Amino acid sequence: MSGAIYPDLEGKVVLVTGGGSGIGAEIVRHFARQKSRVVFVDIAREASEAVVAGCRDAGGDVTFKYCDLTDIPSLKRAIAEVRNQTGPVQILINNAAHDERHPTETVTEELWDDRIAVNLKHQFFAAQAVLPDMREARAGAIVNFGSVSWMVGQGGMAAYTAAKSAVLGLTRSLARDYGPYNVRVNAIAPGWIMTERQITKWMTPEGEVELMQRQCLKRKMVPADIAKFTVFLASDEASGCTNQHYVVDGGWV
Incomplete structure (x- = not known):
């Protein structure tokens, strides 16, 4: 693993949602490399425990907490436990999501609510849970x-x-409300990142050809591309960056 080291991240309490696999796991590893105190929540126990073991073997301070992010009371309890055991969350990475395909004709009200819950709702409530401490710390x-x-x-x-x-709307609203307290809120829009899930479920030879035609960079984007930028954005090197939406897609859009 390579990349810049940001001294201000050492010892910072970082909470990552969905840190057990894919982009989230790589974000956990990169913050661990910064010597941050990393806690991540996920629903996949076995994969998450493997991430913890790997990070600890490399000297990282990483903890996993089981949590179904669609259960907001459980999410709030998990964040409260982090606060009590590790200290107030100083950096929140709202990474967790699930990009399952769903033809419009088959979407029920229950499926719609579930997709919103797993891809959006928890982001707001995780932020709501950590913002009072950030406001008090003015950072x-x-x-x-x-x-x-x-x-x-x-x-x-x-x-x-x-x-x-x-x-994007959530990000800009929170950035506006909490900017006076020196709390920065940004969004990252990854492109087609070659996680194990993407390679197994969606990548086809035809899809790869189309991707290479559309991307400016003629290589596959990998989780480290996103993790490195996430760490930068959380660091003091990005202290003037807030209220923004950063696309990291190799020039696809």
Whole structure:
């Protein structure tokens, strides 16, 4: 693992949602490399425990807490436990999401509510839970994860793209409200990142050809591309950055 080291991140309490796999796991590893005190929540126990073991073997301070993010009371309890055991959250990375495809004709009210819950709702309530401490400290950084899917007009997942486009509005509202307290809130929209899930479920030879035609950079984007930028955005090197939506997609959009 390579990349810049930001001394101000050492010892910072970082909470990552969905840190057990994919982009989230790579974000956890990169903050651990910064010597941050990292706590992540996830619903996948086995994968999450493997991430913890790997980070601790490398000397990282990483803790996993089981949590179903669609259960908001459980999310609030998990964040309260982090505060009591580790200290107030200073950096929140709202990464967790689920990009399952869903043809419009088959979407029920229950499915719609579930897609909003897993892709958007928890971001607001996680932020709500940590913002009072950030306001009191007059410092903090929140990074919310969106997606380029709505920007490229991707079909077959209307509830997902609706939720991810809403992340931008949430980000800008929170940035405006908490900017006077020196709390920065930004959003990242990843492109097509080659996580194990994406490679297994969605990447086809035809899809790869199309991606290489559309991207400016003629290489596959990987989770580290997103993790490195996330760490930068949380650091003091990005102290003037807030209320923004950063696309990290290799020039796809």
